[in-house]
Amino acid sequence: VDLEGANQRLEELLACVDHPKAVKEGQRLYCGLDLGTAFIVLVVLDEDGNPVDCKYQFASVVKDGMVVDYVGACDIARKLKGQIEEELGVELEECAVAIPPETGSLDGGAVRNVAESTGMECIAVFDEPTAANLLIGTKDGAVVDIGGGTTGISVFEDGKVVECIDESTGGTHFSLVLAGAKGMTFDDAERYKRQPENHREVLPIVAPTIDKVTSIIQRACSGYDVPEVILVGGTAELTGIEDRVRKHLGIEVHKPNHPMFVTPMGIALGC
Ligand code: ATP
Incomplete structure (x- = not known):
């Protein structure tokens, strides 16, 4: 696989953490919320898949793919969304989430509920490596x-x-x-x-x-x-x-x- 395109997008994403891009009123944005064992990450892309903003926080609210601190997870997700909305000056409306393979029946609902507790509509639940391959290809x-x-x-x-x-x-x-x-x-x-x-x-x-x-x-x-x-x-x-x-x-x-x-x-x- 040729990782050049993925690497370039990842560099741009990291640059966005401290320097978010400007967005236009009404511009469609694509959000990904990753609730991990160690980090919670919220990524925002434009309609061409280019990074616009990214915020993340170290957290112990998920363990082995299971949400163990539901309220804590909701608080952090809401905080990250709030930071990005303030920086971009727009409201984030929709997002996708991911869960580890084979945990869908156990925890897919909890992860979706965390995402929706922020006010975003959760429009897709992926398994993590499959989501990763949307970038890797x-x-x-x-x-x-x-x-x-x-x-x-x-x-x-x-x-x-x-x-x-x-x-x-x-x-x-x-x-x-x-x-x-x-x-x-x-x-x-x-x-x-x-x-x-x-x-x-x-x-x-x-x-x-x-x-x-x-x-x-x-x-x-x-x-x-x-x-x-x-x-x-x-x-x-x-x-x-x-x-x-x-x-x-x-x-x-x-x-x-x-x-x-x-x-x-x-x-x-x-x-
Ligand atoms: P999971 O996928 O298991 O739910 P997660 O989504 O939080 O967890 P990641 O954010 O992909 O997982 O990875 C977290 C792990 O990566 C932690 O164990 C952390 O210590 C490790 N990690 C992060 N940065 C580094 C680094 N620079 N060097 C070594 N390990 C690192």
């Missing part, structure tokens, strides 16, 4: 969303999803391993892990957890012809994770710039 390959609580995988053949799974290993487990190894609290390990200057030290410590993620990818892909794997999600931000996954998987592995923002942007593209 692989026709034959696996999109692997390594988030905070879980790893979600969609396998595509001829542009169609043929396998979609979610398993509970993600960045939270990386932080737990790091906390144990360095005698830190979980919160300190979580912060330490996110600093790029610490990645060279962190990578070998969390290597067994990366290998667990790789075995999950292996299982999801078995029985399919998967020529490439694309890593997205916040945990894919870890420098060098792609090299270790590639080595153990024996399949070509790609990673876009700013992988944490791929799913939120894909959700907005699908809106």
Whole structure:
């Protein structure tokens, strides 16, 4: 897959966080709300899919894909929407959301209700890796969303999803391993892990957890012809994770710039 277009859009999205674009009165906007284990992200795009604004906040209101603090989730979603509306000077009316694969019957309703509690109408509920692929655009390959609580995988053949799974290993487990190894609290390990200057030290410590993620990818892909794997999600931000996954998987592995923002942007593209 050619990630050049996706990378360019992701750069533009990141630039929007501090410098939102101007919008015209009555302009149609497309919103994606991503309720994650570690972050809540709200992305706004124009009708051509170009980023207009993006706000995000660290939050512990979702665990392994389940909304565990409903009121807290609604408060943060409302706050992010309010910030964007104030910056853009318009009201956000519609949005799309996403949930981890296989959790639809359990939690699709809760995520939709959080979105609607902000006053927006929720017009679509995607599974996370499928949403990510709306930006990535692989026709034959696996999109692997390594988030905070879980790893979600969609396998595509001829542009169609043929396998979609979610398993509970993600960045939270990386932080737990790091906390144990360095005698830190979980919160300190979580912060330490996110600093790029610490990645060279962190990578070998969390290597067994990366290998667990790789075995999950292996299982999801078995029985399919998967020529490439694309890593997205916040945990894919870890420098060098792609090299270790590639080595153990024996399949070509790609990673876009700013992988944490791929799913939120894909959700907005699908809106
Ligand atoms: P889930 O998909 O499991 O519901 P989520 O949507 O919150 O969770 P993401 O936002 O994709 O998941 O990823 C969150 C994880 O990414 C956290 O564990 C966080 O520590 C990790 N993460 C974020 N930034 C970095 C970074 N720069 N380096 C390493 N890990 C990072």
